[in-house]
Amino acid sequence: MEQYKGAPFGELSPHVFAVADASYRAMMNDGQSQSILVSGESGAGKTETTKLIMQYLTYVGGRAAGDERTVEQQVLESNPLLEAFGNARTVRNDNSSRFGKFVEIQFDASGRISGAAIRTYLLERSRVVQITDPERNYHCFYQLCASGKDAEKYKLGHPSHFHYLNQSKVYELDGVSNAEEYMKTRTAMDIVGISHEDQEAIFRTLAAILHLGNIEFSPGKEHDSSVLKGQKSSFHMQMAANLFMCDMNLLLATLCTRTIQTREGIIIKALDCNAAVSSRDALAKTVYARLFDWLVDKINTTVGQDLNSQIQIGVLDIYGFECFKDNRIKFPSNSPMFFD
Ligand SMILES: Nc1ncnc2c1ncn2[C@@H]1O[C@H](COP(=O)(O)OP(=O)(O)OP(=O)(O)O)[C@@H](O)[C@H]1O
Numbered sequence: 001m002e003q004y005k006g007a008p009f010g011e012l013s014p015h016v017f018a019v020a021d022a023s024y025r026a027m028m029n030d031g032q033s034q035s036i037l038v039s040g041e042s043g044a045g046k047t048e049t050t051k052l053i054m055q056y057l058t059y060v061g062g063r064a065a066g067d068e069r070t071v072e073q074q075v076l077e078s079n080p081l082l083e084a085f086g087n088a089r090t091v092r093n094d095n096s097s098r099f100g101k102f103v104e105i106q107f108d109a110s111g112r113i114s115g116a117a118i119r120t121y122l123l124e125r126s127r128v129v130q131i132t133d134p135e136r137n138y139h140c141f142y143q144l145c146a147s148g149k150d151a152e153k154y155k156l157g158h159p160s161h162f163h164y165l166n167q168s169k170v171y172e173l174d175g176v177s178n179a180e181e182y183m184k185t186r187t188a189m190d191i192v193g194i195s196h197e198d199q200e201a202i203f204r205t206l207a208a209i210l211h212l213g214n215i216e217f218s219p220g221k222e223h224d225s226s227v228l229k230g231q232k233s234s235f236h237m238q239m240a241a242n243l244f245m246c247d248m249n250l251l252l253a254t255l256c257t258r259t260i261q262t263r264e265g266i267i268i269k270a271l272d273c274n275a276a277v278s279s280r281d282a283l284a285k286t287v288y289a290r291l292f293d294w295l296v297d298k299i300n301t302t303v304g305q306d307l308n309s310q311i312q313i314g315v316l317d318i319y320g321f322e323c324f325k326d327n328r329i330k331f332p333s334n335s336p337m338f339f340d
Helices: 016-030 046-061 071-077 079-086 139-145 149-153 178-192 196-213 230-244 248-256 273-303
Strands: 034-038 100-107 113-121 217-219 226-228 257-262 265-270 311-317
Touching: 016 034, 016 046, 016 311, 034 046, 046 071, 046 100, 046 113, 046 311, 071 079, 071 100, 071 113, 071 178, 071 273, 079 113, 079 139, 079 178, 079 273, 113 273, 139 149, 139 178, 139 196, 178 196, 178 273, 196 230, 196 273, 217 273, 226 230, 226 248, 226 273, 230 248, 248 257, 248 273
Parallel strands: 034 311
Antiparallel strands: 100 113, 100 311, 217 226, 257 265
């Protein structure tokens, strides 16, 4: 970093520090905000590159040592948390980001970092309920299952017992301990300022999603209706309702019926088993996506923005489109298509 600081662009070997330095100099010399776009195929190294850019900007724009925990430290420290909830194993990358991230680093007139904001978008919601071998769901689920006492408290066990995780037989990552990663995620939450009460609520919600995924339906007495399938489903339904802290019958009705508003009034229509499964999965995806957004908001509140900042550098890490021979999702010809 020392070498690249202030060196004319192109003089030293190509390096991401050279790009970050050129961007910082341009911002200081012209007084204009800059953007750095990091793009590439999945696994190309975008996320790692983004972290290096942030490290460099911290190096040139960081505050003097001795300050309390700085904005830049907090932004860097939020990475493990975002990765636990937004990254997953894919065919290409054991730690693939399944969301786009725009980090805005704000500077004061003297070129010191004064605030930051993280914006995320396009989280891959479908992964919460559907995965293919040898991919994995989001890391946080496996971490929670390996958390010992906490997993017991929420009646979780090995990931192979949960439909949202056992669609792929890969539960472990090479050289990574799920239990240790769980502790790291907890520490990252402490650093970001998430209270222990909120941490409990976050993991309770994850456990509820896993139990929700194990609820199965069988045809009810009425035409095109559905009921819980057996005792196992009743148990998971009860667990999901307890963990979501809602009424079990209300949750069941939400999954097995649809309310339609007509001119004559409200009609409650029963759903068949397939439609009930779709409702279940839609609920799981929505809850997870909102939890993720809540986490990002929390990180932003802790880091703090500088609303008076006139200049900033934006770093965009936009996820790569996987280039497969066949990159389409196939749906049975009689099913509606969902894009999410
Ligand atoms: N500069 C680097 N030095 C060493 N290893 C690297 C570097 N950049 C990336 N890697 C390796 O490549 C892997 C994939 O990198 P990264 O997660 O940054 O890719 P990505 O482009 O963000 O992928 P995705 O779009 O799937 O999120 C990393 O886990 C790491 O092992």
